[in-house]
Amino acid sequence: MSEPSKSPDWLKPTPRGLYCEAGDFYVDPVYPVERAVITHGHSDHARAGHGAVLATPETLAIMRQRFGENAGGSHQPLAYGEAISLGGVDVKLVPAGHILGSAQAVLDYRGSRIVVSGDYKRRADLTCPPFEPQPCDVFITEATFGLPVFRHPPDTEEIDKLLHSLKLFPERAHLVGTYALGKCQRVITLLRRQGYEEPIYLHGALQACCKTYQDFGVELGALLPVLGTTKDELRGKIVLAPPSAATEPWARRLPDALVAQASGWMRVRQRARQRGVELPLVISDHADWDELLATIDEVKPGEIWITHGAEEALLRQAGLMGYRARALSLVGFEEED
Amino acid sequence: MKRFAPLLDALVFMPSRLGKLRLLREYFATTPDPDRGWALAALTGELSFSGVKSTQIRKLVQDRVDPQLFELSYDFVGDLAETVALIWPQKPGANYQPTLSDVVDGMASATRANAAALITGWLDALDATERWALLKLATGALRVGVSARLAKTALAEWSNVPIEQIEGIWHGLQPPYADLFAWLEGRAPQPERGNLPTFTPLMLAQPLEDEDIPKLDPAAYRAEWKWDGIRVQLVGRGGERRLYSRSGDDLGAAFPDLLAALHDDVVLDGELLVMRDGDIAPFNDLQQRLNRKTATPKLITDYPAWVRLYDILEEKGEDLRGLSFDERRGRLDRWYQAAPRPQMDLSPLLPFGSWDELSQMRDGARERSIEGLMLKRGDSTYVTGRPKGPWFKWKRDALTVDTVLMYAQRGHGKRSSFYSDYTFGVWRDQELVPVGKAYFGFTDEELRQLDKWIRDHTVDRFGPVRSVAPLLVLEVAFDSINRSTRHKSGLAMRFPRIHRIRWDKPAAEADQLPTLEKLVS
Ligand SMILES: [Zn+2]
Numbered sequence: 124m125s126e127p128s129k130s131p132d133w134l135k136p137t138p139r140g141l142y143c144e145a146g147d148f149y150v151d152p153v154y155p156v157e158r159a160v161i162t163h164g165h166s167d168h169a170r171a172g173h174g175a176v177l178a179t180p181e182t183l184a185i186m187r188q189r190f191g192e193n194a195g196g197s198h199q200p201l202a203y204g205e206a207i208s209l210g211g212v213d214v215k216l217v218p219a220g221h222i223l224g225s226a227q228a229v230l231d232y233r234g235s236r237i238v239v240s241g242d243y244k245r246r247a248d249l250t251c252p253p254f255e256p257q258p259c260d261v262f263i264t265e266a267t268f269g270l271p272v273f274r275h276p277p278d279t280e281e282i283d284k285l286l287h288s289l290k291l292f293p294e295r296a297h298l299v300g301t302y303a304l305g306k307c308q309r310v311i312t313l314l315r316r317q318g319y320e321e322p323i324y325l326h327g328a329l330q331a332c333c334k335t336y337q338d339f340g341v342e343l344g345a346l347l348p349v350l351g352t353t354k355d356e357l358r359g360k361i362v363l364a365p366p367s368a369a370t371e372p373w374a375r376r377l378p379d380a381l382v383a384q385a386s387g388w389m390r391v392r393q394r395a396r397q398r399g400v401e402l403p404l405v406i407s408d409h410a411d412w413d414e415l416l417a418t419i420d421e422v423k424p425g426e427i428w429i430t431h432g433a434e435e436a437l438l439r440q441a442g443l444m445g446y447r448a449r450a451l452s453l454v455g456f457e458e459e460d
Numbered sequence: 461m462k463r464f465a466p467l468l469d470a471l472v473f474m475p476s477r478l479g480k481l482r483l484l485r486e487y488f489a490t491t492p493d494p495d496r497g498w499a500l501a502a503l504t505g506e507l508s509f510s511g512v513k514s515t516q517i518r519k520l521v522q523d524r525v526d527p528q529l530f531e532l533s534y535d536f537v538g539d540l541a542e543t544v545a546l547i548w549p550q551k552p553g554a555n556y557q558p559t560l561s562d563v564v565d566g567m568a569s570a571t572r573a574n575a576a577a578l579i580t581g582w583l584d585a586l587d588a589t590e591r592w593a594l595l596k597l598a599t600g601a602l603r604v605g606v607s608a609r610l611a612k613t614a615l616a617e618w619s620n621v622p623i624e625q626i627e628g629i630w631h632g633l634q635p636p637y638a639d640l641f642a643w644l645e646g647r648a649p650q651p652e653r654g655n656l657p658t659f660t661p662l663m664l665a666q667p668l669e670d671e672d673i674p675k676l677d678p679a680a681y682r683a684e685w686k687w688d689g690i691r692v693q694l695v696g697r698g699g700e701r702r703l704y705s706r707s708g709d710d711l712g713a714a715f716p717d718l719l720a721a722l723h724d725d726v727v728l729d730g731e732l733l734v735m736r737d738g739d740i741a742p743f744n745d746l747q748q749r750l751n752r753k754t755a756t757p758k759l760i761t762d763y764p765a766w767v768r769l770y771d772i773l774e775e776k777g778e779d780l781r782g783l784s785f786d787e788r789r790g791r792l793d794r795w796y797q798a799a800p801r802p803q804m805d806l807s808p809l810l811p812f813g814s815w816d817e818l819s820q821m822r823d824g825a826r827e828r829s830i831e832g833l834m835l836k837r838g839d840s841t842y843v844t845g846r847p848k849g850p851w852f853k854w855k856r857d858a859l860t861v862d863t864v865l866m867y868a869q870r871g872h873g874k875r876s877s878f879y880s881d882y883t884f885g886v887w888r889d890q891e892l893v894p895v896g897k898a899y900f901g902f903t904d905e906e907l908r909q910l911d912k913w914i915r916d917h918t919v920d921r922f923g924p925v926r927s928v929a930p931l932l933v934l935e936v937a938f939d940s941i942n943r944s945t946r947h948k949s950g951l952a953m954r955f956p957r958i959h960r961i962r963w964d965k966p967a968a969e970a971d972q973l974p975t976l977e978k979l980v981s
């Protein structure tokens with residue numbers, strides 16, 4: 124590790140994303156580039172149309188499933204823990220605990236280390252290996268839930284709420300809004316772990332991602348498409364769909380749908396109510412406030428760079444904890460959950 | 461707070477009445493005394509402690525959290541109690557989690573000086589949802605969309621005891637209602653009413669259908685006007701006085717003038733009105749008083765309250781409900797004549813010979829204060845509930861106008877994928893001015909058609925609202941129309957509903973504003 128007083132300058136925020144000049148590659152660029160290192164498959168990190176793409180085999184598979192032909196000129200898989208040298212920069216991918224295949228990019232160059240953590244969380248997830256803290260000079264972190272009001276409750280409590288509601292309203296289909304990649308499969312595995320063995324019904328937009336997870340050996344149990352079922356079949360059943368589906372005509376095929384949504388944003392009642400959610404489930408794939416702080420304390424970086432989310436509060440907190448921190452204000456990152 | 465907090469949380473999000481009832485029933489069935497009783501009191505507004513102010517809560521959190529982080533969070537969340545509940549730092553070791561009873565007892569005996577310390581201790585021991593419920597309770601801001609009536613309905617459904625029986629003793633009960641729950645669970649007899657000024661559940665009327673009329677003997681029925689106020693019950697008993705709404709809500713605080721006018725031991729049934737120089741004021745005026753929790757002297761002078769009496773249920777401790785309507789009416793007349801009765805009069809009986817004659821009287825009455833007729837069998841006793849036969853209401857036909865659909869908003873719950881709330885307008889010269897909003901009166905099939913039409917004709921959208929091209933005519937029915945400063949058109953409808961969708965009618969032929977103004981009487 125180098126002296127913390129001198130801040131490494133070989134990775135720079137640019138309008139296209141984080142750029143490493145020595146290795147001539149971008150990390151999670153928002154526009155098509157020659158060479159990209161991708162942390163994970165979410166669409167604000169993994170975009171179509173790059174030249175050479177370096178990522179975990181799982182992330183590459185997700186990109187092929189989502190973008191088909193357009194998933195990139197060439198794909199170079201790099202398994203967790205393996206290292207590769209790009210123009211003198213050592214690149215290693217280590218688990219980030221966010222979704223299947225999600226990785227932190229650990230970059231070493233001339234004695235200093237920068238970790239681009241991508242999106243991450245610290246609690247257990249049956250669909251991917253846990254986050255591995257890496258000591259470093261610069262820790263680049265997200266701050267999606269970078270406000271002290273975001274403390275996600277235990278997942279089991281939220282799943283219990285859903286299972287309890289099924290008992291209380293057995294004549295209603297329980298429509299759970301989830302993002303297609305990550306959240307959907309996470310909710311399924313959480314339900315299975317809590318002993319829910321009924322078939323789970325899927326909106327068409329979620330099926331392909333589930334298949335990719337199953338291909339990588341993630342057990343999801345019995346999944347059925349909503350398409351072709353009768354209303355009566357769906358009574359008292361769990362139906363997963365993209366969050367927007369609840370307000371679309373599609374939802375009318377469900378018997379008296381009870382609208383749930385699985386998202387970290389559900390912590391704030393006003394947000395849940397605005398979206399017409401009757402059963403908010405606070406289940407997130409992002410670190411909450413406590414996890415962000417614990418991670419910083421474990422990694423003990425010389426410096427913290429914040430990519431996207433609630434930067435202001437995390438900057439303030441990093442200062443209170445005695446860390447040097449800056450906001451990169453990268454563009455192109457959507458509000459995920 | 462372990463059960464109460466999730467109940468409140470679920471109620472906040474549950475839009476449907478049926479869903480709320482089910483949550484409440486489950487809570488009453490699975491929560492022990494006295495917590496469920498305190499919850500019932502909290503939901504029905506029967507809990508009384510002085511509470512804390514939100515400025516005090518703000519001070520508490522500032523001792524625990526960096527002010528800048530708090531401000532950023534408060535900006536994001538928007539609600540103080542919720543921000544504090546979410547941001548409150550966990551304190552390991554504070555592990556005695558207070559029950560709802562602990563909180564209620566604690567707050568009741570707290571002084572201004574120690575309330576803050578008490579709340580701090582509880583916040584340390586509770587989780588985020590429980591902290592939120594605690595703060596809502598302590599600041600007296602428990603708005604979860606549950607009326608006292610709904611809570612009582614849930615008790616009735618859960619216990620299979622008719623709601624009228626519960627309402628009949630309700631006002632003699634005290635939180636946490638151990639005797640009530642014991643009775644509802646069949647472990648004890650019905651609690652005694654005693655000499656308390658409780659509510660007597662009302663006898664209600666059935667709507668009169670045209671095909672019923674020939675079967676009825678006109679000589680057996682008495683007729684009165686159906687007044688456009690609200691039904692109330694005035695109770696004097698054991699020196700105490702009460703004014704109740706038709707569902708047994710205590711309205712007394714808003715009408716101290718009426719209570720002061722009652723001196724007898726008596727239970728009276730009548731219509732609450734605002735009366736000026738012998739004329740009934742528009743319903744809107746009554747609304748001015750109903751909307752307030754209390755009444756200022758100015759409000760009392762500007763909106764003088766009046767009760768038009770039509771029945772007597774009890775006099776000097778004697779229950780009159782077993783007497784016939786004719787006998788009760790005689791008793792009511794005698795009671796009324798026996799002494800001056802300020803702010804009260806009798807609803808006159810209307811002599812008639814045949815249904816045709818009565819029907820003409822009904823159609824001829826266009827005063828805004830009259831909604832139609834009431835028919836009561838002369839030999840009928842006073843029976844709680846809505847028996848078919850003894851009492852009928854015979855409303856005059858609704859008024860209708862042709863309006864143009866202007867905006868549509870997405871519904872809630874079952875209807876969240878449908879545009880089901882409609883704002884409609886009429887023409888003022890070349891411009892449409894909104895005159896009302898309706899969200900019922902159509903069939904499920906019509907809802908589907910309307911929804912599709914709206915999606916196809918959207919010209920603008922803001923949040924859950926779409927503005928549509930001014931092309932679709934909706935025939936809207938309503939009971940009456942009043943002047944209102946709240947609406948751009950200067951008019952407000954009572955009970956507007958979609959009567960017919962006029963797919964056939966060109967929008968230019970919808971009604972003009974002056975047509976509506978003529979209907980204001
Ligand atoms: Zn992500």
Ligand SMILES: [Zn+2]
Pocket residue numbers: 165167168242265456459
């Ligand atoms: Zn992201």
